[in-house]
Amino acid sequence: MDINNQLLLPEYIKKISPYQSGKPINELAREFGIESASIVKLASNENSLGVSERVVSALSKAKDIIYRYPDANGFDLKLVLSEKYSIPVESIVLGNGSNDILELIAMTFLDGNSSAIYSEYSFAVYKIATQARGASHIEVPSSNYGHDLNLFYKSITDNSRLIFIANPNNPTGTFIKKSDLIVFLDSVYNNYGSKLIVVLDEAYTEYLDECDKFNSFSLIEKYPNLIVTRTFSKAYGLAGLRVGFSVSNPNIANFINRVRQPFNVNCFAQLAAIEALKDQDFLDKSCYLNKKEKERFYNFFDSLGFKYIPSFGNFILVNVGDSNKVNFELLKRGIIVRPVDNYNLSGWLRISIGNSLENSLFFDSLSDIVRLI
Ligand SMILES: *Cc1c(COP(=O)(O)O)cnc(C)c1O
Secondary structure, rough: OHHHHHHOOOHHHHHOOOOOOOOOOHHHHHHHHHHHHEEOOOOOOOOOOOOOOOHHHHHHHHHHEEEEEEEEOOOHHHHHHHHHHHOOHHHHEEEHHHHHHHHHHHHHOOOOOOOOEEEEOOHHHHHHHHHHHHOEEEEEEEEOOEEEEHHHHOOOOOOOOEEEEEOOOHHHHHHHHHHHHHHHHHHHHHHHHOOEEEEEEEOOEEEEEEEEOOOOHHOOOOOOOOEEEEOOOOOOOOOOOEEEEEOHHHHHHHHHHOOOOOOOOOHHHHHHHHHHHHHHHHHHHHHHHHHHHHHHHHHHHHEEEEEEEEEOOOOOEEEEHHHHHHHHHHOOOOEOOOOOOHHHOOOOOEEEOHHHHHHHHHHHHHHHHHHHO
C-alpha cells in the first residue's frame, strides 16, 4: 500500500518539489569510485579560498562552548553588524543561513489567502517558502534572464504580501542597478505603503565592483517595507556553519523574531561570523580572485563559442548544448557543477568560479568533452 495515498497532507505541501542542492563530494566519490580529494566541486557557489584563518583559529579554541545553548538573541554578532553597517541592533534578525530568514519572512507575512511574487529563473527557495505557507505564487517572466521590474509591478494583486528580488540573481548572475531598484521601490511604496513587503536578497553583494555597490540598508528609512537579507555562506566562506541575517524596520524584525525558533543560530556560527566580519583582507582577496578568474571563464567560453550570461556573482550560467551529457561527462572526470533543469533552463549549467587550479581542471575537462561529443 502506498502510504502517500493515506497521508493527510495539505495539497499545497504535496505540490512542493524538493530543492536540488549541489551534489556533495562524498556522494560523487561513492557513486563513481573517485577519490574525494581529487574531486572539484563548482556547484554551490562556495568560497574557493575556503575560510578566513581567523575564523578557524577562533573556532578551534572554542570547544568549551558546545554544551551551552547559544545566545538566543545573538547579542555579540548583532553588535558587530550594527557597528559595521551603522544600523540599529533592533533592525537585525539572525538566521540559520539566509535561507532560514527567507522562510521566516514567508512564515511571518503569508497565509493561504495571500500571494508572493518572484522572478522566473530566480532562487528556488522563494517558491518553496511560499508554497510551504499555502500561499499562491506569482512567477514573473524574466527579461534577458534578469528581473523585469515593470512586469513585477504589473503582476501585483490585491492579496500580494511579499516580493522576492535576488540581487545579484542566482542562478543567472544578473544585477539590478540602484537607480532601477529605486524607481521600483518608489512605485511600490507610494502605492501600497507597508502593506506590501519587498525582500531584497543580497547573497552575492560582496562580489560587486565598487561602482555597482550601494548601501541598501540605508534605503530602509525611506522604504520601511524593505527587508534586506545577507549571508555568510558565500564570500565569507561559512556555508557549512549556516548563518545569515536580515535588516529591516525594527517593527518588522520584531515580528519575524516571534516566529523564529530561539536557538536557530548555533554558537560556532555566531562566533565564526563575528571573526569573519573582522577579516576584511580575506574578503578582499576572495573578491579579487573571483573577478580575475571570472575573466578566464569568459575567455574560455568565448573560445568555445558558448553563450553565457555575464555574472555579477561568483558563478556563471553557460549554455553547453546537451547539458545532461556534459554534466555526466564532467562528473565522470570528478567535476561537480550545477544542472539547472529545475529552473527550466535546459541546455544550461551553472558553474561556480573556483580557485585557479580548480578552474584550469574544469577548462581541461570541458575542452576534452567538447572534442568527444
Ligand atoms: C546561496 C543563496 C542564499 C542562501 O544561502 P544561505 O546559505 O542559506 O545563507 C540565498 N539567496 C540566494 C540568492 C542564494 O544564492
